[in-house]
Amino acid sequence: MAPGADPHRRFDAVVAVVDSTADTPALHAPGGLLAALSAHTDRLVLAVVPAYRPQTPPTPRTVPERQAPPMHQPSYEPLRGPDFSSYAPEEVGWLLQDFSHVTLEAPTEEREEAIQSGGAHYAESLPVEYQPNARYQELFRAALDASAARIARAVGAVTETVLAERSPRPVLVSLARAGTPVGVLMRRWAQHAHGLDLPHYAVSIVRGRGIDTAALRWLADHHDPSDVVFVDGWTGKGAITRELSDALAPYPDFDPRIAVLADPGRCVDTYGTRDDFLVPSACLNSTVSGLISRTVLRADLVGPNDFHGAKYYRELAGSDVSGYFLDTVSGRFAEVAEAAMADAGQLAATDRTPTWEGWAAVERISQEYGIHDVNLVKPGVGETTRVLLRRVPWKILAQRGAGADLDHVRLLAEQRGVPVEEIDGLPYTCVGLIHPRYTRGATGADGKAVTTAGTADTTDTEHEANTADIANRDERTVAAR
Numbered sequence: 504m505a506p507g508a509d510p511h512r513r514f515d516a517v518v519a520v521v522d523s524t525a526d527t528p529a530l531h532a533p534g535g536l537l538a539a540l541s542a543h544t545d546r547l548v549l550a551v552v553p554a555y556r557p558q559t560p561p562t563p564r565t566v567p568e569r570q571a572p573p574m575h576q577p578s579y580e581p582l583r584g585p586d587f588s589s590y591a592p593e594e595v596g597w598l599l600q601d602f603s604h605v606t607l608e609a610p611t612e613e614r615e616e617a618i619q620s621g622g623a624h625y626a627e628s629l630p631v632e633y634q635p636n637a638r639y640q641e642l643f644r645a646a647l648d649a650s651a652a653r654i655a656r657a658v659g660a661v662t663e664t665v666l667a668e669r670s671p672r673p674v675l676v677s678l679a680r681a682g683t684p685v686g687v688l689m690r691r692w693a694q695h696a697h698g699l700d701l702p703h704y705a706v707s708i709v710r711g712r713g714i715d716t717a718a719l720r721w722l723a724d725h726h727d728p729s730d731v732v733f734v735d736g737w738t739g740k741g742a743i744t745r746e747l748s749d750a751l752a753p754y755p756d757f758d759p760r761i762a763v764l765a766d767p768g769r770c771v772d773t774y775g776t777r778d779d780f781l782v783p784s785a786c787l788n789s790t791v792s793g794l795i796s797r798t799v800l801r802a803d804l805v806g807p808n809d810f811h812g813a814k815y816y817r818e819l820a821g822s823d824v825s826g827y828f829l830d831t832v833s834g835r836f837a838e839v840a841e842a843a844m845a846d847a848g849q850l851a852a853t854d855r856t857p858t859w860e861g862w863a864a865v866e867r868i869s870q871e872y873g874i875h876d877v878n879l880v881k882p883g884v885g886e887t888t889r890v891l892l893r894r895v896p897w898k899i900l901a902q903r904g905a906g907a908d909l910d911h912v913r914l915l916a917e918q919r920g921v922p923v924e925e926i927d928g929l930p931y932t933c934v935g936l937i938h939p940r941y942t943r944g945a946t947g948a949d950g951k952a953v954t955t956a957g958t959a960d961t962t963d964t965e966h967e968a969n970t971a972d973i974a975n976r977d978e979r980t981v982a983a984r
Contacts, residue, residue, distance in 0.1 A: 514544040521549070579721070579810050581704060587815050588793035589825050594687045595793070596704045598718035599679070600812035602799055607814065608632070626709045626800040632788050632816060642911055643791070643824065646783040647831055649907075654782065655835035657764050657775030658685070659843025662692040664773055664850055665732050665762050666699075673732040675703040676722065678743065678761075679813065680792040682735040684784050684828060685764050689734060691833045696840065702726070707798035707811035708743065713750035715798075715811045719757065728756035732773075735763050736782055739886045740865050740877060741770030741857075767883050767931050768861030775846070779932040780908050783828065785885035786892070790822045864930045868900070872936060879937040882930075884908065890935030891915040897938040898922045902929040909933055 517540050529535055541547050581596025582588070588597060607629040665673050677686030683705045693699040706718040722731055733747060744761055751759040761771050767779035784791045796814040805811055865880045874880060881890045890896050891912065899916050901909055903925045912933055916923050 516546040516548060517544040518548045518550060579717075584793065588795050589820065589823050590687065590793040593700075594690065594703065594829075595677070595683060596702075597679070597795070597813070598704050598706045598715065598721055598810050599798065600805070600810050601815065602804065602812035603814045603817075605804065605812075605814070607796075607799060626712065626798065626811075628801075629796050629799065629814065632796065632819065640822070640824075642915075643783055643786040646781050646786060646911055647828060650781060650783060651831050652835045652839055653780065654688075654764065654832050656839040656843045656846065658688045658692050658832065659696070659775070659836065659839060660846035660850060661762055661764060661773065661775035662689045663696075663844060663847035664775075665689070666693065666697070667847065667851065669732050669758070669762075669773070670730045672699070672730060673701060674722070674726045674730045675701055675734055676731050677703065677705045677734040678708050678747075679705040679798050680789070680795055681737075681784070682733075682763075683792055683795075684825070685736050685782075686734040687829055688832055689762075691829070692836060695833070695836045707800065707813070708747060708750070709798065709800050709811070710742065710746060712800060714747060715800075717808055717810050719751075719754055721810075723754075723756065728754070729758065731757055733759070733761045735761050736784065737763055737765040737883060737885050738768035738770050738774075738861065739881065739883050740862050741768045741859060744770045765883075765885075769858045769930075770861060772855040772857055774850075774855075779883050781884045781888060781911065785888050787824065789816050790819055791825055791828050793825045794819055794823055860930050865934075868934060868936075872939075874936065874939045876939075879939055881935040881937065883934070884912065884932050887912055887933045887935035888915070890937060891919060891921065894935075895938040896921045897936045898924055900929060900934040900936065901925050902932050903927050905932050 519537065519540060531537055537547060537549065579598070579600065581598055582601055583592040583596050584590045584594070585592070587599075587601055587603075588595070608631045609628050675686045675689055677683040686703050686705065690701050690703045693701050704718075704722070706715050706722075708714045722728065735743060738744060738761075747761060748759040751757050760773055762773040763771055764775050764782060765779065766774035766777045769777060789795055794816045796816065799805075799812045799814075861882055862877075865877050865882055869875060869877050869880050881887060881894075887899060888911070891899070892915065896916075896919060899912060899921060901912070901923050909932060913923060915921075
Protein backbone atom coordinates (compact mmCIF):
# COMPACT_ATOMS: atom_id res chain seq x y z
CA MET A 504 0.00 0.00 0.00
CA ALA A 505 1.34 3.43 -0.89
CA PRO A 506 2.08 5.67 2.11
CA GLY A 507 0.54 8.80 0.64
CA ALA A 508 1.09 11.92 2.75
CA ASP A 509 0.97 10.00 6.05
CA PRO A 510 4.58 9.36 7.22
CA HIS A 511 3.37 6.46 9.40
CA ARG A 512 2.08 4.55 6.38
CA ARG A 513 5.10 2.96 4.75
CA PHE A 514 5.71 0.22 2.22
CA ASP A 515 6.45 -3.20 3.74
CA ALA A 516 9.19 -3.58 1.14
CA VAL A 517 10.43 -1.92 -2.04
CA VAL A 518 12.32 -3.76 -4.76
CA ALA A 519 14.39 -1.66 -7.13
CA VAL A 520 15.38 -3.46 -10.35
CA VAL A 521 18.13 -1.97 -12.49
CA ASP A 522 20.47 -3.36 -15.09
CA SER A 523 24.21 -3.49 -14.46
CA THR A 524 24.79 -0.34 -16.50
CA ALA A 525 22.61 1.63 -14.06
CA ASP A 526 24.29 0.18 -10.94
CA THR A 527 26.50 3.24 -10.49
CA PRO A 528 27.87 5.17 -7.49
CA ALA A 529 25.19 7.79 -8.14
CA LEU A 530 22.53 5.15 -7.52
CA HIS A 531 23.93 4.49 -4.01
CA ALA A 532 24.93 8.08 -3.17
CA PRO A 533 23.13 10.21 -0.58
CA GLY A 534 20.27 11.86 -2.40
CA GLY A 535 20.28 9.12 -5.02
CA LEU A 536 17.41 6.86 -6.00
CA LEU A 537 18.03 4.29 -3.29
CA ALA A 538 18.18 6.96 -0.60
CA ALA A 539 14.88 8.41 -1.83
CA LEU A 540 13.21 5.01 -1.78
CA SER A 541 14.54 4.22 1.69
CA ALA A 542 12.52 7.08 3.10
CA HIS A 543 9.36 5.09 2.32
CA THR A 544 10.27 1.60 3.57
CA ASP A 545 12.25 -0.26 6.18
CA ARG A 546 13.20 -2.97 3.71
CA LEU A 547 14.77 -1.97 0.40
CA VAL A 548 15.93 -4.72 -1.95
CA LEU A 549 18.18 -3.93 -4.93
CA ALA A 550 18.12 -6.42 -7.83
CA VAL A 551 20.72 -5.98 -10.56
CA VAL A 552 20.29 -7.82 -13.87
CA PRO A 553 22.96 -8.10 -16.58
CA ALA A 554 22.90 -5.49 -19.32
CA TYR A 555 23.65 -6.06 -22.96
CA ARG A 556 26.61 -3.89 -23.95
CA PRO A 557 27.22 -3.51 -27.69
CA GLN A 558 30.85 -3.25 -28.74
CA THR A 559 30.33 0.28 -30.04
CA PRO A 560 27.44 1.75 -28.05
CA PRO A 561 25.93 5.02 -29.20
CA THR A 562 26.94 8.14 -27.38
CA PRO A 563 24.30 9.85 -25.25
CA ARG A 564 23.82 12.65 -27.73
CA THR A 565 24.18 10.91 -31.06
CA VAL A 566 22.99 7.71 -32.66
CA PRO A 567 25.61 6.44 -35.13
CA GLU A 568 24.67 5.27 -38.57
CA ARG A 569 24.61 1.53 -39.11
CA GLN A 570 28.10 0.34 -39.96
CA ALA A 571 28.75 -2.68 -42.16
CA PRO A 572 31.09 -5.26 -40.60
CA PRO A 573 33.99 -6.40 -42.78
CA MET A 574 32.84 -8.78 -45.49
CA HIS A 575 34.12 -12.23 -44.57
CA GLN A 576 32.71 -15.70 -44.99
CA PRO A 577 30.78 -17.18 -42.05
CA SER A 578 31.53 -20.82 -41.32
CA TYR A 579 28.00 -21.94 -42.18
CA GLU A 580 26.63 -23.30 -45.42
CA PRO A 581 22.98 -23.17 -46.52
CA LEU A 582 20.64 -25.74 -45.00
CA ARG A 583 18.58 -27.73 -47.48
CA GLY A 584 15.83 -30.31 -47.58
CA PRO A 585 15.17 -33.01 -46.69
CA ASP A 586 17.43 -32.48 -43.67
CA PHE A 587 16.00 -28.99 -43.16
CA SER A 588 12.56 -28.26 -44.65
CA SER A 589 10.25 -30.34 -46.79
CA TYR A 590 11.30 -28.50 -49.95
CA ALA A 591 13.52 -30.27 -52.48
CA PRO A 592 17.18 -29.35 -51.95
CA GLU A 593 17.45 -27.44 -55.23
CA GLU A 594 14.39 -25.29 -54.49
CA VAL A 595 15.95 -23.18 -51.71
CA GLY A 596 18.99 -22.95 -49.47
CA TRP A 597 18.23 -21.60 -45.99
CA LEU A 598 20.89 -19.22 -44.65
CA LEU A 599 19.89 -20.14 -41.11
CA GLN A 600 21.00 -22.22 -38.17
CA ASP A 601 18.96 -25.30 -37.31
CA PHE A 602 17.40 -24.76 -33.87
CA SER A 603 15.17 -27.83 -34.08
CA HIS A 604 16.80 -29.20 -30.94
CA VAL A 605 16.17 -26.03 -28.92
CA THR A 606 12.97 -25.53 -26.93
CA LEU A 607 11.79 -22.11 -28.08
CA GLU A 608 8.01 -22.43 -28.05
CA ALA A 609 5.80 -21.05 -25.32
CA PRO A 610 2.03 -20.81 -24.94
CA THR A 611 0.70 -17.55 -26.32
CA GLU A 612 -0.17 -16.19 -22.88
CA GLU A 613 3.24 -16.89 -21.36
CA ARG A 614 5.07 -15.66 -24.43
CA GLU A 615 3.28 -12.33 -24.50
CA GLU A 616 3.64 -11.87 -20.76
CA ALA A 617 7.39 -12.29 -21.16
CA ILE A 618 7.46 -9.83 -24.05
CA GLN A 619 5.62 -7.21 -22.03
CA SER A 620 7.10 -7.68 -18.58
CA GLY A 621 10.71 -7.80 -19.69
CA GLY A 622 10.71 -5.94 -22.98
CA ALA A 623 11.48 -9.25 -24.73
CA HIS A 624 11.49 -9.21 -28.52
CA TYR A 625 9.06 -11.38 -30.48
CA ALA A 626 11.97 -13.01 -32.37
CA GLU A 627 13.47 -14.42 -29.16
CA SER A 628 10.80 -17.13 -28.89
CA LEU A 629 8.28 -18.98 -31.03
CA PRO A 630 4.54 -19.46 -30.73
CA VAL A 631 3.34 -23.03 -30.46
CA GLU A 632 2.48 -24.26 -33.97
CA TYR A 633 -0.50 -26.55 -33.80
CA GLN A 634 -1.56 -28.77 -36.68
CA PRO A 635 -4.21 -26.95 -38.72
CA ASN A 636 -7.68 -28.35 -38.27
CA ALA A 637 -10.08 -29.40 -41.01
CA ARG A 638 -11.59 -25.90 -41.25
CA TYR A 639 -8.19 -24.35 -41.97
CA GLN A 640 -7.37 -27.00 -44.54
CA GLU A 641 -10.71 -26.56 -46.29
CA LEU A 642 -10.27 -22.77 -46.38
CA PHE A 643 -6.78 -23.11 -47.80
CA ARG A 644 -7.74 -25.54 -50.55
CA ALA A 645 -10.79 -23.53 -51.59
CA ALA A 646 -8.75 -20.32 -51.77
CA LEU A 647 -6.01 -22.04 -53.74
CA ASP A 648 -8.43 -23.56 -56.25
CA ALA A 649 -9.95 -20.12 -56.82
CA SER A 650 -6.71 -18.19 -57.18
CA ALA A 651 -4.04 -20.56 -58.57
CA ALA A 652 -4.16 -19.14 -62.10
CA ARG A 653 -4.17 -15.59 -60.79
CA ILE A 654 -1.13 -16.29 -58.61
CA ALA A 655 0.67 -18.03 -61.49
CA ARG A 656 0.10 -15.00 -63.72
CA ALA A 657 1.48 -12.64 -61.06
CA VAL A 658 4.48 -14.93 -60.53
CA GLY A 659 5.20 -14.78 -64.23
CA ALA A 660 4.84 -11.00 -64.42
CA VAL A 661 7.15 -10.27 -61.49
CA THR A 662 9.75 -12.81 -62.62
CA GLU A 663 9.81 -11.42 -66.15
CA THR A 664 10.18 -7.91 -64.72
CA VAL A 665 13.12 -9.00 -62.59
CA LEU A 666 14.83 -10.71 -65.54
CA ALA A 667 14.35 -7.66 -67.75
CA GLU A 668 15.17 -4.89 -65.31
CA ARG A 669 17.33 -6.23 -62.51
CA SER A 670 19.55 -9.03 -63.79
CA PRO A 671 19.39 -11.69 -66.52
CA ARG A 672 20.74 -14.18 -63.95
CA PRO A 673 19.37 -12.96 -60.64
CA VAL A 674 20.11 -14.54 -57.28
CA LEU A 675 16.73 -14.81 -55.57
CA VAL A 676 16.85 -14.15 -51.82
CA SER A 677 13.48 -14.57 -50.16
CA LEU A 678 12.60 -13.11 -46.77
CA ALA A 679 11.80 -16.09 -44.57
CA ARG A 680 9.29 -17.29 -44.31
CA ALA A 681 6.36 -15.64 -46.12
CA GLY A 682 8.59 -14.77 -49.07
CA THR A 683 10.02 -18.25 -49.50
CA PRO A 684 7.11 -19.95 -51.34
CA VAL A 685 7.06 -17.00 -53.74
CA GLY A 686 10.81 -17.28 -54.25
CA VAL A 687 10.44 -20.97 -55.12
CA LEU A 688 7.66 -20.15 -57.58
CA MET A 689 9.75 -17.43 -59.25
CA ARG A 690 12.60 -19.88 -59.60
CA ARG A 691 10.23 -22.42 -61.18
CA TRP A 692 8.92 -19.81 -63.61
CA ALA A 693 12.44 -18.89 -64.76
CA GLN A 694 13.10 -22.58 -65.38
CA HIS A 695 9.77 -23.15 -67.11
CA ALA A 696 9.87 -20.08 -69.37
CA HIS A 697 13.60 -19.67 -69.99
CA GLY A 698 15.39 -22.85 -68.92
CA LEU A 699 17.24 -20.91 -66.21
CA ASP A 700 18.44 -22.62 -63.04
CA LEU A 701 18.48 -19.68 -60.64
CA PRO A 702 19.98 -19.87 -57.16
CA HIS A 703 17.47 -19.19 -54.38
CA TYR A 704 18.20 -18.59 -50.71
CA ALA A 705 16.06 -17.65 -47.74
CA VAL A 706 17.30 -15.20 -45.11
CA SER A 707 15.92 -13.77 -41.89
CA ILE A 708 14.78 -10.21 -41.37
CA VAL A 709 13.46 -9.16 -37.97
CA ARG A 710 11.26 -6.15 -37.35
CA GLY A 711 13.21 -3.61 -35.32
CA ARG A 712 16.54 -5.43 -35.72
CA GLY A 713 17.10 -5.60 -39.43
CA ILE A 714 18.39 -8.29 -41.76
CA ASP A 715 20.79 -11.12 -40.93
CA THR A 716 24.17 -9.51 -41.64
CA ALA A 717 26.03 -12.83 -41.50
CA ALA A 718 23.79 -14.03 -44.32
CA LEU A 719 24.58 -10.87 -46.28
CA ARG A 720 28.28 -11.51 -45.89
CA TRP A 721 27.83 -15.10 -47.08
CA LEU A 722 25.94 -13.89 -50.13
CA ALA A 723 28.63 -11.32 -50.93
CA ASP A 724 31.30 -14.03 -50.72
CA HIS A 725 29.46 -16.38 -53.07
CA HIS A 726 27.61 -14.09 -55.49
CA ASP A 727 27.76 -10.64 -57.01
CA PRO A 728 25.62 -8.50 -54.65
CA SER A 729 24.31 -6.55 -57.62
CA ASP A 730 22.60 -9.74 -58.83
CA VAL A 731 20.75 -10.30 -55.54
CA VAL A 732 17.00 -9.67 -55.68
CA PHE A 733 15.12 -9.77 -52.37
CA VAL A 734 11.70 -11.41 -52.57
CA ASP A 735 8.65 -11.22 -50.32
CA GLY A 736 5.05 -12.39 -50.61
CA TRP A 737 3.06 -9.18 -50.51
CA THR A 738 3.09 -5.70 -49.05
CA GLY A 739 0.81 -4.42 -46.32
CA LYS A 740 1.77 -1.06 -44.88
CA GLY A 741 5.31 -1.41 -46.17
CA ALA A 742 7.01 -1.85 -42.79
CA ILE A 743 9.36 -4.61 -44.00
CA THR A 744 10.12 -2.59 -47.12
CA ARG A 745 11.37 0.22 -44.90
CA GLU A 746 13.15 -2.20 -42.59
CA LEU A 747 15.11 -3.73 -45.46
CA SER A 748 16.01 -0.35 -46.92
CA ASP A 749 17.39 0.83 -43.57
CA ALA A 750 19.22 -2.44 -42.92
CA LEU A 751 20.98 -2.36 -46.30
CA ALA A 752 22.15 1.25 -46.01
CA PRO A 753 25.65 0.12 -44.92
CA TYR A 754 25.76 -2.37 -47.81
CA PRO A 755 25.41 -0.22 -50.95
CA ASP A 756 26.28 -3.12 -53.29
CA PHE A 757 22.92 -4.73 -52.48
CA ASP A 758 19.77 -3.33 -54.08
CA PRO A 759 17.18 -2.78 -51.31
CA ARG A 760 14.18 -2.90 -53.63
CA ILE A 761 11.95 -5.89 -52.86
CA ALA A 762 10.20 -7.90 -55.56
CA VAL A 763 6.77 -9.06 -54.39
CA LEU A 764 3.90 -11.04 -55.78
CA ALA A 765 1.31 -8.41 -54.83
CA ASP A 766 1.81 -4.76 -53.87
CA PRO A 767 -1.56 -3.40 -52.70
CA GLY A 768 0.31 -0.99 -50.41
CA ARG A 769 2.01 0.62 -53.42
CA CYS A 770 5.37 0.74 -51.67
CA VAL A 771 7.60 -1.18 -54.12
CA ASP A 772 8.28 -0.87 -57.84
CA THR A 773 8.80 -4.55 -58.68
CA TYR A 774 5.63 -6.61 -58.41
CA GLY A 775 3.35 -8.97 -60.27
CA THR A 776 0.15 -7.13 -59.48
CA ARG A 777 -1.15 -4.38 -57.26
CA ASP A 778 -4.47 -6.13 -56.84
CA ASP A 779 -5.32 -7.02 -53.27
CA PHE A 780 -6.33 -10.67 -53.22
CA LEU A 781 -5.66 -13.66 -50.99
CA VAL A 782 -2.36 -15.45 -51.45
CA PRO A 783 -3.44 -18.77 -49.91
CA SER A 784 -0.12 -19.24 -48.12
CA ALA A 785 -1.35 -16.51 -45.76
CA CYS A 786 -3.88 -19.02 -44.41
CA LEU A 787 -1.27 -21.31 -42.88
CA ASN A 788 2.02 -21.19 -41.01
CA SER A 789 4.88 -23.65 -41.38
CA THR A 790 2.71 -26.22 -43.16
CA VAL A 791 2.80 -24.14 -46.35
CA SER A 792 6.38 -22.93 -45.86
CA GLY A 793 8.39 -26.12 -45.95
CA LEU A 794 7.61 -26.89 -42.28
CA ILE A 795 9.98 -24.12 -41.18
CA SER A 796 9.21 -21.90 -38.19
CA ARG A 797 9.46 -18.17 -37.99
CA THR A 798 13.06 -17.06 -37.65
CA VAL A 799 14.72 -16.64 -34.26
CA LEU A 800 17.23 -14.06 -33.10
CA ARG A 801 18.39 -14.48 -29.50
CA ALA A 802 21.70 -13.32 -28.05
CA ASP A 803 22.56 -16.62 -26.36
CA LEU A 804 22.00 -18.54 -29.62
CA VAL A 805 23.15 -16.14 -32.33
CA GLY A 806 26.59 -14.52 -32.19
CA PRO A 807 27.74 -11.58 -34.31
CA ASN A 808 29.05 -13.90 -37.06
CA ASP A 809 26.20 -16.42 -36.89
CA PHE A 810 23.15 -16.85 -39.05
CA HIS A 811 19.79 -16.33 -37.39
CA GLY A 812 17.97 -19.59 -36.70
CA ALA A 813 14.71 -21.47 -37.22
CA LYS A 814 13.17 -24.84 -36.49
CA TYR A 815 12.14 -27.66 -38.82
CA TYR A 816 8.81 -29.12 -37.67
CA ARG A 817 9.14 -32.67 -38.98
CA GLU A 818 6.29 -33.75 -36.70
CA LEU A 819 3.81 -31.74 -38.80
CA ALA A 820 4.58 -33.67 -42.00
CA GLY A 821 1.10 -35.17 -42.03
CA SER A 822 -0.43 -31.72 -42.52
CA ASP A 823 2.21 -30.35 -44.89
CA VAL A 824 0.79 -28.75 -48.04
CA SER A 825 3.95 -26.89 -49.08
CA GLY A 826 4.52 -29.01 -52.17
CA TYR A 827 0.81 -29.07 -53.01
CA PHE A 828 0.71 -25.27 -53.02
CA LEU A 829 3.77 -24.99 -55.28
CA ASP A 830 2.67 -27.72 -57.69
CA THR A 831 -0.88 -26.37 -57.98
CA VAL A 832 0.32 -22.87 -58.91
CA SER A 833 3.20 -23.92 -61.17
CA GLY A 834 0.84 -26.35 -62.89
CA ARG A 835 -0.97 -23.30 -64.28
CA PHE A 836 2.14 -21.65 -65.75
CA ALA A 837 1.56 -22.84 -69.30
CA GLU A 838 -2.01 -21.56 -69.54
CA VAL A 839 -1.14 -18.08 -68.18
CA ALA A 840 2.22 -17.63 -69.95
CA GLU A 841 0.95 -15.34 -72.70
CA ALA A 842 -1.01 -13.15 -70.28
CA ALA A 843 1.93 -12.95 -67.84
CA MET A 844 4.29 -11.85 -70.63
CA ALA A 845 1.80 -9.19 -71.67
CA ASP A 846 1.49 -8.01 -68.05
CA ALA A 847 5.27 -7.69 -67.78
CA GLY A 848 5.35 -5.62 -70.97
CA GLN A 849 2.63 -3.35 -69.66
CA LEU A 850 4.45 -2.95 -66.34
CA ALA A 851 7.62 -1.95 -68.19
CA ALA A 852 5.73 0.95 -69.76
CA THR A 853 4.06 2.01 -66.51
CA ASP A 854 5.20 4.54 -63.94
CA ARG A 855 5.58 2.24 -60.93
CA THR A 856 7.07 4.74 -58.52
CA PRO A 857 5.95 3.85 -54.98
CA THR A 858 3.36 6.27 -53.65
CA TRP A 859 3.04 4.74 -50.15
CA GLU A 860 -0.69 5.21 -50.53
CA GLY A 861 -1.27 2.23 -48.26
CA TRP A 862 0.77 3.63 -45.38
CA ALA A 863 -1.11 6.92 -45.57
CA ALA A 864 -4.43 5.04 -45.57
CA VAL A 865 -3.41 3.05 -42.50
CA GLU A 866 -2.48 6.22 -40.62
CA ARG A 867 -5.83 7.76 -41.57
CA ILE A 868 -7.78 4.66 -40.47
CA SER A 869 -5.86 4.53 -37.22
CA GLN A 870 -6.93 8.06 -36.41
CA GLU A 871 -10.51 7.81 -37.69
CA TYR A 872 -11.24 4.73 -35.61
CA GLY A 873 -9.57 6.06 -32.49
CA ILE A 874 -6.87 3.39 -32.44
CA HIS A 875 -3.96 5.83 -32.70
CA ASP A 876 -1.50 3.04 -33.49
CA VAL A 877 -0.76 1.87 -37.03
CA ASN A 878 0.50 -1.47 -35.70
CA LEU A 879 -3.07 -2.49 -34.87
CA VAL A 880 -4.24 -1.82 -38.44
CA LYS A 881 -3.55 -4.77 -40.76
CA PRO A 882 -4.27 -3.88 -44.40
CA GLY A 883 -4.87 -6.26 -47.25
CA VAL A 884 -6.60 -9.59 -47.71
CA GLY A 885 -3.63 -11.62 -46.49
CA GLU A 886 -3.09 -9.63 -43.31
CA THR A 887 -6.83 -9.45 -42.61
CA THR A 888 -7.05 -13.23 -42.89
CA ARG A 889 -4.24 -13.58 -40.36
CA VAL A 890 -6.00 -11.21 -37.97
CA LEU A 891 -9.13 -13.35 -38.11
CA LEU A 892 -7.24 -16.61 -37.67
CA ARG A 893 -4.64 -15.64 -35.07
CA ARG A 894 -5.42 -12.36 -33.34
CA VAL A 895 -8.21 -10.69 -31.37
CA PRO A 896 -10.11 -8.97 -34.20
CA TRP A 897 -12.23 -5.92 -33.53
CA LYS A 898 -13.82 -5.31 -36.92
CA ILE A 899 -13.16 -5.73 -40.62
CA LEU A 900 -13.30 -2.85 -43.08
CA ALA A 901 -14.29 -4.05 -46.55
CA GLN A 902 -14.23 -2.26 -49.87
CA ARG A 903 -17.82 -1.85 -50.95
CA GLY A 904 -18.69 -4.30 -53.70
CA ALA A 905 -15.55 -6.42 -53.23
CA GLY A 906 -17.51 -9.55 -54.09
CA ALA A 907 -16.11 -13.08 -54.14
CA ASP A 908 -12.59 -11.98 -53.17
CA LEU A 909 -13.89 -11.60 -49.63
CA ASP A 910 -16.04 -14.71 -49.32
CA HIS A 911 -13.58 -16.42 -46.99
CA VAL A 912 -13.11 -13.23 -44.94
CA ARG A 913 -16.86 -12.85 -44.46
CA LEU A 914 -17.13 -16.50 -43.44
CA LEU A 915 -14.36 -16.21 -40.87
CA ALA A 916 -15.77 -12.93 -39.55
CA GLU A 917 -19.20 -14.51 -39.13
CA GLN A 918 -17.73 -17.48 -37.28
CA ARG A 919 -15.84 -15.19 -34.90
CA GLY A 920 -18.67 -12.72 -34.40
CA VAL A 921 -16.71 -9.85 -35.92
CA PRO A 922 -18.62 -7.09 -37.74
CA VAL A 923 -17.76 -6.32 -41.35
CA GLU A 924 -18.14 -2.65 -42.25
CA GLU A 925 -18.34 -1.82 -45.96
CA ILE A 926 -16.87 1.56 -46.87
CA ASP A 927 -15.99 3.51 -50.00
CA GLY A 928 -12.58 4.73 -51.01
CA LEU A 929 -10.55 1.97 -49.34
CA PRO A 930 -7.24 1.40 -51.19
CA TYR A 931 -7.28 -2.23 -50.06
CA THR A 932 -9.91 -4.90 -50.61
CA CYS A 933 -10.17 -5.10 -46.83
CA VAL A 934 -8.44 -4.06 -43.62
CA GLY A 935 -8.39 -5.94 -40.34
CA LEU A 936 -8.47 -3.98 -37.10
CA ILE A 937 -6.99 -5.67 -34.05
CA HIS A 938 -8.92 -5.04 -30.86
CA PRO A 939 -7.64 -1.67 -29.50
CA ARG A 940 -6.86 -3.00 -26.04
CA TYR A 941 -4.26 -5.37 -24.71
CA THR A 942 -4.03 -8.21 -27.25
CA ARG A 943 -1.66 -11.06 -26.83
CA GLY A 944 -0.84 -11.21 -30.52
CA ALA A 945 -0.27 -7.55 -31.28
CA THR A 946 3.29 -6.35 -31.70
CA GLY A 947 4.62 -2.94 -32.56
CA ALA A 948 7.07 -1.95 -35.24
CA ASP A 949 9.96 -2.68 -32.85
CA GLY A 950 8.72 -6.23 -32.31
CA LYS A 951 7.57 -5.57 -28.76
CA ALA A 952 4.05 -6.02 -27.51
CA VAL A 953 1.39 -3.35 -27.88
CA THR A 954 -0.54 -2.83 -24.66
CA THR A 955 -3.08 -0.55 -23.10
CA ALA A 956 -2.63 0.35 -19.45
CA GLY A 957 -5.15 -1.19 -17.13
CA THR A 958 -6.42 -3.91 -19.48
CA ALA A 959 -3.74 -6.57 -19.14
CA ASP A 960 -5.99 -8.77 -17.03
CA THR A 961 -8.68 -8.99 -19.71
CA THR A 962 -8.89 -12.33 -21.52
CA ASP A 963 -9.22 -12.93 -25.26
CA THR A 964 -12.70 -14.35 -24.70
CA GLU A 965 -13.78 -11.21 -22.90
CA HIS A 966 -12.45 -9.10 -25.77
CA GLU A 967 -14.54 -11.01 -28.28
CA ALA A 968 -17.66 -10.93 -26.09
CA ASN A 969 -17.37 -7.21 -25.47
CA THR A 970 -16.85 -6.06 -29.05
CA ALA A 971 -20.05 -4.05 -28.94
CA ASP A 972 -18.98 -2.20 -25.81
CA ILE A 973 -16.16 -0.16 -27.31
CA ALA A 974 -17.92 3.03 -28.32
CA ASN A 975 -15.49 4.91 -26.09
CA ARG A 976 -12.54 3.84 -28.21
CA ASP A 977 -11.32 7.40 -28.68
CA GLU A 978 -10.65 7.67 -24.97
CA ARG A 979 -8.26 4.74 -24.91
CA THR A 980 -4.54 5.07 -25.43
CA VAL A 981 -2.69 2.33 -27.25
CA ALA A 982 1.06 2.48 -26.74
CA ALA A 983 3.77 0.47 -28.49
CA ARG A 984 6.38 -0.28 -25.87
